[in-house]
Amino acid sequence: MQTDDYPRIASVTPRLRVVASTGSTNADAVAAAAADPVGWPHLSVLLTADQRSGRGRLDRSWSAPAGTALAVSVLVRVPRIPAERRGWVPLVAGAAMTRAVGAQLRGFGHSVGLKWPNDVLVDGGKICGILAEVVAGEPDAVVIGSGINTRMRAEDLPVPTATSFAALGREVDEDRLIADYLVALDEQLSALARGAAGASGVRGEVEALCLTLGSDVRVSMPSGEVLLGRAQRLDDEGRLVVASGAEEIAVSAGDVVHVRPDAASRP
Secondary structure, three states: OOHHHOHHHHHHOOOEEEOOOEOOHHHHHHHHHHHOOOOOOOOEEEEEOOEOOEEOHHHOEEOOOOOOEEEEEEEEEOOOOOHHHHHHHHHHHHHHHHHHHHHHHOOOOOOEEEEOOOEEEEOOEEEEEEEEEEEOOEEEEEEEEEEEEOOOOHHHOOOOOEOOOOOOOOOOOHHHHHHHHHHHHHHHHHHHHHOOHHHHOHHHHHHHHEOOOOOEEEEEOOOOOEEEEEEEEEOOOOOEEEEEOOEEEEEOOOEEEEEOOOOOOOO
16 A cells, blocks of 8 residues: 555645554554644545554454555644534544445445444444544644445454445445545534534534434443433534433433334333
């Protein structure tokens, strides 16, 4: 892999760094952005097809056989987005990647959608996970890491709920996929800078793609508690509002599982 292999991405980003392998693209991008803020402008990209020690939400480890998944970290600088709107940044990333994945599969009859906050699902299986991290000492700089299952065979998928382009029998144009993602991501971040999520259209964009809304869910909270209920809507900060009994609870972080209606009431 080298930069020349990705002309579309190179035309969108001010800086593209492609590495043969690394422990974590997010860790590398966070460190690089902190050490050289000028050299890592908005929409800079670090990419590899061999990530050895990736990290997902709730500190889960993430890895894949070399060449079977694409790990991409994008640095975004968001000084024009007020603090109260920044909870939407990971959701915007998920929506942008959902659009990009959907473009790759258009016309093949697959269902592509977003599981709150930012997992991309195809036919109900997870094809991409996303993790956003603020750069230490630079609150206006956020690194958004994505792990996309590209050439992973069905037998190599880590869990039964995962999928990949290869497992779906589809080829993926990695260059176009990430370029489409970057364009959509930048457009939605710009919209968020112009106005609140509702007025700017960001909420509508995310909600239109979000399969979680209207679903019965089981949410494993960072505290260890489990919340059961129906996902109702997204609030002004991008939190998932879950109706549980007579209560409505706004969830800012948690591991969401879509469950069948007859299972939602069981512990």
